[in-house]
Structure formats: structure tokens, C-alpha cells
Amino acid sequence: MTVVNVWGSLSPVARSAFPAPPEPHDEWPLTGGTAWVYYSPLNRRQLVRPVILADGFSLGASDLGELWAGLEENGRYRFVSELHAAGRDVIVLGYDDRTASIMDNADTAIECIRKAISERVGNARLAVGGFSMGGMVTRYALAKMQRDRNLPDPETAIYLSYDTPHRGAWLPISMQAFAHFLKDNWGANHPIFGQFSDLINSSAARQMARWHIGKIGDEVDQAAERITFLKQLEALGGWPKGMRKIGVANGVATGAGNGIDPARTATSGRGELMEATLRTQALGDQVVATLHKADESPLEVHVDGLPDIDGAAGGLFPENPMLPGNPGSFGMAAMLMGLLGSETDLQVNSSCFIPTVSAVAAGDISDRDTLYSPIISGDSELDAFACASNNEGHTTMTEELGAWLVNEITSHT
Known part of the structure; x- marks a missing residue:
């Protein structure tokens, strides 16, 4: 199913x-x-x-x-x-x-x-x-x-x-990279591990996401x-x-933000098939994800120039109350790690998905000051x-x- x-x-x-x-x-x-x-x-x-x-x-x-x-x-x-x-x-x-x-x-x-x-x-x-x-x-x-x-x-x-x-919408780059990592390594034999990557690379997702990567190693920016x-x-x-x-x-x-701190380990997993660590977004140059398949060198996903948007004011990536742990964005990654047999440590379940300034068309979500400043009617x-x-x-x-x-x-x- x-x-x-x-x-x-x-x-x-x-x-x-x-x-x-x-x-x-x-x-x-x-x-x-x-x-x-x-x-x-x-x-x-x-x-x-x-x-x-x-x-x-x-x-x-x-x-x-x-x-x-x-x-x-x-x-x-x-x-x-x-x-x-x-x-x-x-x-x-x-x-x-x-x-x-x-x-x-x-x-x-x-x-x-x-x-x-x-x-x-x-x-x-x-x-x-x-x-x-x-x-x-x-x-x-x-x-x-x-x-x-x-x-x-x-x-x-x-x-x-x-x-x-x-x-624009926000899905953590660490999450996007993890989705592509799953598809590259296990998607052929287990379709569920390719589903997330395919969804991120769909036409609508590419049009909505303010920052997007189609595969690991891509420049982080708006899709064409x-x-x-x-x-x-x-x-x-x-x-x-x-x-x-x-x-x-x-x-x-x-x-006022949602309380999610930047540069924090959101979720990690370790097992015979893989090790992975996903971090919340911070300002400046940062390794947002470390992805390691067994018997291979670890991949580091670097991001620079983005705001600390996971903790911004806005609608949170919706949690699913009908699944164990009510997984949000990072919670979904932890669940998928578990399906691969990894022991997981989930510290941050969700993240900002639609910043308030995006939902009311009041500012550029790439501007950190705008994300964390009050909105007045004239801004929208x-x-x-x-x-x-x-x-x-x-x-x-x-x-x-x-x-x-x-x-x-x-x-x-």
C-alpha cells in the first residue's frame, strides 16, 4: 500500500x-x-x-x-x-x-x-x-x-x-537531498523510496518551491x-x-518563529544499509545533510546563502495524525529511515512550509529580516x-x- x-x-x-x-x-x-x-x-x-x-x-x-x-x-x-x-x-x-x-x-x-x-x-x-x-x-x-x-x-x-x-513554498534542502538519495539507491526495487523524489521533481512542486534541487549536487535555486x-x-x-x-x-x-533552532540535527538514522543526518537550515555556508550508504564514502550536501527558514513564522508542514508519531517533514524522513532498518533519532518533527509572508503575498521569503518581521496591511x-x-x-x-x-x-x- x-x-x-x-x-x-x-x-x-x-x-x-x-x-x-x-x-x-x-x-x-x-x-x-x-x-x-x-x-x-x-x-x-x-x-x-x-x-x-x-x-x-x-x-x-x-x-x-x-x-x-x-x-x-x-x-x-x-x-x-x-x-x-x-x-x-x-x-x-x-x-x-x-x-x-x-x-x-x-x-x-x-x-x-x-x-x-x-x-x-x-x-x-x-x-x-x-x-x-x-x-x-x-x-x-x-x-x-x-x-x-x-x-x-x-x-x-x-x-x-x-x-x-x-x-513560494519551503521544503528543507536536507529533505530534498535525502529523497533523491533514497531513490538513487533503493527506488528501483522499492517504489516507495522513489515516490518522495518523484513528487519533489513533479511539475507543480518545481513551480511552487522557492528553492529546489532535482538531484544531489544541483545548485540550490528556483527551478526553471x-x-x-x-x-x-x-x-x-x-x-x-x-x-x-x-x-x-x-x-x-x-x-515570531515556531521555535525550531537553525543548524540543529533534526533527524538521524543508523543501520546496516545506510547512515543519514539531516539538519535544520541556518544562515551561511552549512552542511545540511550527511548521507552514507554502506561501503561507500559519505555524501555531504552543502548550502549557502539561504535564510534560517525552518523556524520562520508560517504554516507548518502538515503532520499526519494517522501515522505513528504524527510525522511532519523531518518525521517523514525518520519514518523512511526506519523502513530501511535504521535506528532513528528524531529531534525536530516538522518545519515551516508556507511562510506567512508568502501566504499573504507580503514579502520575499529569501529575505531573513522579512521572514521574522511583523506584517502590516500595506505590505500585502x-x-x-x-x-x-x-x-x-x-x-x-x-x-x-x-x-x-x-x-x-x-x-x-
């Missing part, structure tokens, strides 16, 4: 532990995806005030039941129910391949938006957005609809994003796919125009935003953030 989707989603075994979602009132097959429609009880099975919520990045196809559960059953706030109570119809959008290019999945989002407009009763303007990468997908889709003369106007009043990497994506987004105007742009962050606005490219009171798991649905979004949506659509 697939043990875990390493970017935070549940394994098939874990998913079965949650109650099944209600049957959607309607299902829309789309090119490259599927949408489930849940009508508000106030609207008598008619699409009157649509809210489209797009899935984020993960392995394989979207599991719309899992996404729905995250909004209703697994979180601390019943987001769908609150939107329904306010007369809003909820459309949950997923993709056939969550690792595909943001531009490709944006075409699926465009089809969903057009379907919502054609099915809508009345002329209420839409609210459209998504979670994590889903916010980038819908941002691109809305901007493309406005600039492409062959596409209709999106008729949207609000664009919304939930802990979306507007300025990210540079191309950003140029294409800028050619579309960067953002959709004429609508209210809002977003929330699962990190704090104060600049969004018209309004809300940040969590504590640095918490990426895309965690809370009453604090969910209620703020519901109020924004109901006040402006």
Missing part, C-alpha cells in the same frame, strides 16, 4: 478511519478533474451563490471526500456548513493529477468556473479560490480568463486563498519551471483584476488578509480563519 502522501494527505488506510462524506448533490466531470456540488439548503437544489474551493498539491488524483472532510470533519470549524447557512453553494474542485503543472490544472479550474456560471440561477457573482496550490491554480485561472479574449469573463467578486504559496510559471503569471497581470483579493495564513503576522498585495494566532499546520481549518473567510465572502458576494 501507499504509506503516506508526503505532502500531507492521508494514506488509503488512514482515510478509511474518517466518516464518509455526504453524497454530493451534483457531480461535474471536467477535463482533468471533477467537481462536487453541495447546494445550500436555502437554495432548494439550485446553484444561486456559488463558492468554488480548489484542492492543493499532493500525490495523484484529488480525493474530494478527503478535502470535504478537512473542511467539515477533521478541522475545528465546519466551513461548508457555515457557508450553507449563509446561503452559499459550495463547489469542491479536484484534479486528476495534483502534481501536474499549475497551468494545466488552471484549465480545469476555468472549465469549472464556466460550468458554475452556466448552471447559476440569477446573476450573483462567484467567490473562487483554493487551498495551498489550489490558490495559485485559481489565481492563474481567473487572470487568464480576464486576459484571453477567447474566454468569457469569470464573473467573480472574490478571489480567496488559504495558506497559498504566493511567494518556476521561473517560466512566474513569467507567464506576470504576463497575465499577476493577479485577477476588478475583484476583491483575500487570503489567510496558518502562520502568525508578528514575525491582497486587499485583505488574516493570520493565525499561532504557527499551526498548513491548511488547517480553524474557526479563527474560517469564520473570517465566511464573513468576507458573505459581505462581498
Whole structure:
């Protein structure tokens, strides 16, 4: 079985532990995806005030039941129910391949938006957005609809994003190197040891990650796919125009970090097949990982010029409560070391995944001072935003953030 989707989603075994979602009132097959429609009880099975919520990045196809559960059953706030109570119809959008290019999945989002407009009763303007990468997908889709003369106007009043990497996502370089090390040495015979590397090298991951290595020894920088994506987004105007742009962050606005110290051994393992040590990111020249296969010389992974971002304010790499130890980013590495028979020492489980300044489009995440400074409203490219009171798991649905979004949506659509 697939043990875990390493970017935070549940394994098939874990998913079965949650109650099944209600049957959607309607299902829309789309090119490259599927949408489930849940009508508000106030609207008598008619699409009157649509809210489209797009899935984020993960392995394989979207599991719309899992996404729905995250909004209703697994979180601390019943987001769908609150939107329904306010007369809003909820459309949950997923993709056939969550690792595909943001531009490709944006075409699926465009089809969903057009379907919502054609099915809508009345002329209420839409609210459209998504979670994590889903916010980038819908941002691109809305901007493309406005600039492409062959596409209709999106008729949207609000664009919304939930802990979306507007300025890029962070996955520790030590983790990336470890993933490639596993694939290079054991991926051929054990597919799970290649899965993490393949995910990191997927189109969407390359587009989202602010720093990326495709293999051990690569220069640490933006991938070519990210540079191309950003140029294409800028050619579309960067953002959709004429609508209210809002977003929330699962990190704090104060600049207070999450307590993870730089240059610390996060996890290590030792066994007959391998030894490995992964360290948290620090300023300056640093060996972030030492990787040693039995009977071979150890590999040292050097990084220079990056901020100490593991401990920055922001949404944490989501921990998986259905796996032993609730593994986060470094916890996932420890789990994989254990599968190779190594004795492991996990000292740091998770790390910053989406810095707050990225989620609210308020600064460059490569600037250490920006990462650890308070954010004020004038810093953001969004018209309004809300940040969590504590640095918490990426895309965690809370009453604090969910209620703020519901109020924004109901006040402006």
C-alpha cells in the first residue's frame, strides 16, 4: 500500500478511519478533474451563490471526500456548513493529477468556473479560490480568463486563498537531498523510496518551491519551471483584476518563529544499509545533510546563502495524525529511515512550509529580516488578509480563519 502522501494527505488506510462524506448533490466531470456540488439548503437544489474551493498539491488524483472532510470533519470549524447557512453553494474542485503543472490544472479550474456560471440561477457573482496550490491554480485561472479574449469573463467578486504559496513554498534542502538519495539507491526495487523524489521533481512542486534541487549536487535555486510559471503569471497581470483579493495564513503576522533552532540535527538514522543526518537550515555556508550508504564514502550536501527558514513564522508542514508519531517533514524522513532498518533519532518533527509572508503575498521569503518581521496591511498585495494566532499546520481549518473567510465572502458576494 501507499504509506503516506508526503505532502500531507492521508494514506488509503488512514482515510478509511474518517466518516464518509455526504453524497454530493451534483457531480461535474471536467477535463482533468471533477467537481462536487453541495447546494445550500436555502437554495432548494439550485446553484444561486456559488463558492468554488480548489484542492492543493499532493500525490495523484484529488480525493474530494478527503478535502470535504478537512473542511467539515477533521478541522475545528465546519466551513461548508457555515457557508450553507449563509446561503452559499459550495463547489469542491479536484484534479486528476495534483502534481501536474499549475497551468494545466488552471484549465480545469476555468472549465469549472464556466460550468458554475452556466448552471447559476440569477446573476450573483462567484467567490473562487483554493487551498495551498489550489490558490495559485485559481489565481492563474481567473487572470487568464480576464486576459484571453477567447474566454468569457469569470464573473467573480472574490478571489480567496488559504495558506497559498504566493511567494513560494519551503521544503528543507536536507529533505530534498535525502529523497533523491533514497531513490538513487533503493527506488528501483522499492517504489516507495522513489515516490518522495518523484513528487519533489513533479511539475507543480518545481513551480511552487522557492528553492529546489532535482538531484544531489544541483545548485540550490528556483527551478526553471518556476521561473517560466512566474513569467507567464506576470504576463497575465499577476493577479485577477476588478475583484476583491483575500487570503489567510496558518502562520502568525508578528514575525515570531515556531521555535525550531537553525543548524540543529533534526533527524538521524543508523543501520546496516545506510547512515543519514539531516539538519535544520541556518544562515551561511552549512552542511545540511550527511548521507552514507554502506561501503561507500559519505555524501555531504552543502548550502549557502539561504535564510534560517525552518523556524520562520508560517504554516507548518502538515503532520499526519494517522501515522505513528504524527510525522511532519523531518518525521517523514525518520519514518523512511526506519523502513530501511535504521535506528532513528528524531529531534525536530516538522518545519515551516508556507511562510506567512508568502501566504499573504507580503514579502520575499529569501529575505531573513522579512521572514521574522511583523506584517502590516500595506505590505500585502491582497486587499485583505488574516493570520493565525499561532504557527499551526498548513491548511488547517480553524474557526479563527474560517469564520473570517465566511464573513468576507458573505459581505462581498
